[in-house]
């Protein structure tokens with residue numbers, strides 16, 4: 157990859173982030189950067205309840221220059237449960253796609269998102285990402301957020317701490333190389349977190365992101381069923397789980413072409429989270 161290309165992507169990525177917030181806030185906001193900016197709502201172990209952010213409390217942070225990558229990620233508070241939904245004013249929802257990228261399906265999902273100007277989160281596996289780096293570069297170019305979904309998609313609860321760390325770190329390394337920055341979000345395969353996964357994720361500067369509505373598209377229930385599950389589950393704050401890899405995902409590809417315009421017509425803002433740069 158050309159260094160200047162990476163630089164450009166990184167610039168675009170950063171430029172798309174209007175970091176809002178003030179010192180002492182949770183530092184977790186939605187990326188849209190408009191007055192609808194919402195924040196992630198989830199308990200933080202040992203922390204007082206987070207106060208809802210008033211728009212007046214926001215201030216635009218100047219984007220700073222591009223120093224060398226931080227040697228040490230900003231450590232986060234260790235959560236005891238993952239984030240299940242987003243919160244904020246307005247009808248925000250978030251689409252997430254796991255297990256990819258897969259060149260057979262991911263480009264079609266990206267095409268549909270681009271057609272409607274919508275951003276999403278992709279929780280990628282390292283072993284898929286390393287073979288499809290150009291798709292991570294495209295995600296960066298188009299403003300999507302890439303999260304860490306481990307390298308080989310193991311059940312983390314069967315691994316020891318060293319193995320979990322390896323699964324997470326190797327994936328973040330691939331993402332940094334192909335996407336331009338290390339991920340700030342982590343999703344455990346099968347939604348199976350344990351204490352070590354929460355701790356290691358926090359050490360690596362990643363928040364645990366689960367979901368609200370599971371399309372169970374991996375069971376290939378039919379395009380119409382996937383569409384129904386998304387649309388019947390639609391509500392403010394909902395995080396939708398789908399898959400762009402791990403099997404035949406043509407139903408998932410077809411389904412988003414149906415439900416995405418319906419959600420937009422219903423007044424939902426499909427958005428992605430960004431944490432305030434530290």
Ligand SMILES: [Zn+2]
Pocket residue numbers: 254255305309345346
């Ligand atoms: Zn998965």
